[in-house]
Amino acid sequence: MSFRILKASDYRRMPWKNGGGETVEIAVFPPTADLASFGWRVSMATVADNGPFSVFPGIDRTLAVLQGEGMELDIAGRTPMLLTQASAPLAFPADAATWARLVSGAITDLNIMTRRGQWTHRVERRIVEGQHGLDAEGGVTLFLPLGPLRIDADDRAVELERLDCALLDGPVEITADLPVEAYLIRLTPV
Secondary structure: OOEEEEOHHHOEEEEOOOOOOEEEEEEEEOOOOOOOOOOEEEEEEEEOOOEEOOOOOOEEEEEEEEEOOOEEEEEOOOOOEEEOOOOOOEEEEOOOOEEEEEOOOOEEEEEEEEEOOOEEEEEEEEEEEEEEEEOOOOOEEEEEEOOOEEEEEOOEEEEEOOOOEEEEOOOEEEEEEEEEEEEEEEEEEO
């Protein structure tokens, strides 16, 4: 099978490590891993207040804003950066002290984390309209649309709703009648 669908309604919800909010876990490896033992983790979180990010020793992180006006991130050792829906995904070490200031109200972010020395990751923001081919490139490939679209492979077609995720194992065709923003996440073992 060239793909498997992870439905947004089935994602696991859990409290933040620092107790300041809730994370919606899309996928984690290994599947039974907790915050201390995952090799990689893809999740979403609603950030409703200014404050510190949880620190994850030995983890690399990439964030993208899915909804809301954005936030300014003050990451230790870097110039503060504004992250909005229009921004490219931002990669930084999850063990660096990080403080978030909301621009105007709550935001929802996409959070990809990999354990340094075990996995690496790349995240691309794409706009999909019409029909496009997409393939897994070894490792693990996830495709997360922010709107409805169809995925076809192996004589099988599935409609994805907003925030459903496709786990790709081979080539697929992605079709969107209108422009749909989506995130392509590639996780590679070291």
